Amino acid sequence: MTAHPYEDLEALALGGLDEQTSRRVLAHADNCPTCAAVLAQAMHTVNELEPQTTLALASRALRATDVPLRSSTAERAAKRWRGVAMVAAAAALVLAAWSVNAVRNAHSNVAGPVVPIAALVHSHFLHHALRGTGGSAKVIQALDGSWIYLVGDGFAPNRKYTLEEMTGDVGGEVGQGTTNTSGQISGYWTQTRRHIDSFRLVVSGSNPLFQGSTLQWP
Amino acid sequence: MASDDAALVQRLVAGDAAALEAAYRMHAPRCNAVAYRILQDFAAAQDAVQEAFLSLWRHREGLVVRSAGVGPWLIVVTRNAALASLRSSRARVAREDRTTALDATVPSDPTHAVEQRDDAATVRRAIGQLPQDVRTVIELAYFRYLTMAQIAQTTETPLSTVKDRAQSGLRRLAQLLVHERTS
Numbered sequence: 473m474t475a476h477p478y479e480d481l482e483a484l485a486l487g488g489l490d491e492q493t494s495r496r497v498l499a500h501a502d503n504c505p506t507c508a509a510v511l512a513q514a515m516h517t518v519n520e521l522e523p524q525t526t527l528a529l530a531s532r533a534l535r536a537t538d539v540p541l542r543s544s545t546a547e548r549a550a551k552r553w554r555g556v557a558m559v560a561a562a563a564a565l566v567l568a569a570w571s572v573n574a575v576r577n578a579h580s581n582v583a584g585p586v587v588p589i590a591a592l593v594h595s596h597f598l599h600h601a602l603r604g605t606g607g608s609a610k611v612i613q614a615l616d617g618s619w620i621y622l623v624g625d626g627f628a629p630n631r632k633y634t635l636e637e638m639t640g641d642v643g644g645e646v647g648q649g650t651t652n653t654s655g656q657i658s659g660y661w662t663q664t665r666r667h668i669d670s671f672r673l674v675v676s677g678s679n680p681l682f683q684g685s686t687l688q689w690p
Numbered sequence: 691m692a693s694d695d696a697a698l699v700q701r702l703v704a705g706d707a708a709a710l711e712a713a714y715r716m717h718a719p720r721c722n723a724v725a726y727r728i729l730q731d732f733a734a735a736q737d738a739v740q741e742a743f744l745s746l747w748r749h750r751e752g753l754v755v756r757s758a759g760v761g762p763w764l765i766v767v768t769r770n771a772a773l774a775s776l777r778s779s780r781a782r783v784a785r786e787d788r789t790t791a792l793d794a795t796v797p798s799d800p801t802h803a804v805e806q807r808d809d810a811a812t813v814r815r816a817i818g819q820l821p822q823d824v825r826t827v828i829e830l831a832y833f834r835y836l837t838m839a840q841i842a843q844t845t846e847t848p849l850s851t852v853k854d855r856a857q858s859g860l861r862r863l864a865q866l867l868v869h870e871r872t873s
Contacts, residue, residue: 478857479850479853479854479857480853481857482853482856482857482859482860482861483831483838483853483856483857484766484770485766485860486828486831486832486856486860487766487769487770487773487831487832487835488831488836488837488838488841488856489770489837489838490774490777490837490839491770491774491777494770494774498745498749498752498754498767501752501753501754502749502751502752502753502754503752503753504753505753508752508753508754508756508757509753509757511754511758512753512754512757512758512759512762512763513861513864514860515754515758515762515763515765515766516758516759516762516864517860517863517864517867518762518765518766518832518860519761519762519765519766520813520863520867521813521832522724522765522769615864615865615868616868616872619757621757660753660756660757662696
């Protein structure tokens with residue numbers, strides 16, 4: 473994985489990077505949950521800036537410049553789709569070949585750590601260190617609790633884990649997963665907005681005699 | 691992320707080509723509008739949108755798509771594709787010929803662009819609370835389509851400082867929007 477392009481993530485969302493740099497940053501974020509979290513939030517914020525009335529403005533502009541509106545929006549979309557579908561089919565073939573290589577890399581452990589825990593950045597979202605034994609884990613959550621990232625390292629490989637939350641007096645499961653072959657955790661979930669008071673991560677043990685580990689915040 | 695959007699992401703990640711078509715039907719009109727507002731050219735706007743949807747297919751397994759949701763992701767990528775087209779030499783010449791038309795759609799006060807939204811006042815208040823130097827970077831990048839390098843040149847500010855301001859500006863804006871909506 474290349475160095476984290478922290479300084480370029482918001483610039484990308486704002487459209488302030490040249491094309492080549494934009495592609496490089498986007499490709500990096502595809503494989504880096506930390507940068508993906510920052511970029512996703514930046515995209516949401518930029519989306520807030522985009523006027524809802526853009527479509528109406530564009531329609532008026534089209535009429536003003538005498539560009540014929542041949543059909544309804546849906547019909548135009550359907551017509552345009554045919555071109556996209558043909559190229560997408562070709563892209564799928566390329567992706568199929570790429571996937572084979574990805575699987576080979578995973579089996580041979582060529583790929584490096586997916587989750588750079590040490591590189592977590594401070595930002596407007598919240599991140600919490602979970603305290604406990606058996607490994608280290610952090611939760612990154614949206615301020616309004618609408619999305620949650622769980623990243624962890626140092627656990628036993630191939631163990632089931634469950635992330636739980638408490639909202640006031642109500643507890644619930646955020647999600648489940650399995651540690652990878654290197655003992656790492658990377659989970660992402662969305663949910664309705666809420667204020668979250670605490671998190672607890674339970675990682676199962678290797679056998680019934682070992683109770684596994686529990687980490688929690690606060 | 692809306693539940694429809696979340697389901698769409700799941701289908702895309704699974705390689706369901708029909709999900710791409712569904713995403714196109716759902717989001718293409720707005721993407722077209724975003725691209726058209728920048729390019730002022732219907733065909734060029736459609737090219738930018740097509741590139742964004744192909745990019746969505748290529749990046750569908752990426753975490754950005756999953757966490758951002760399809761809608762915001764497509765808007766940003768469409769906008770970037772349109773801006774790349776605008777910045778090409780061919781488009782630059784065309785833009786000069788259309789200066790009047792472009793100025794008509796980009797108000798002199800950039801914050802006016804969001805006034806017609808239902809929560810335009812909220813966004814406007816949030817932008818207004820940003821420090822002036824930070825607000826300038828956001829406005830020049832978002833509403834005037836300048837790159838970070840161009841902003842650095844225009845404002846005679848180091849590039850690293852401009853990027854810092856873009857970063858702190860968007861993050862502060864997100865905080866302010868949350869605060870405005872919950873208070």
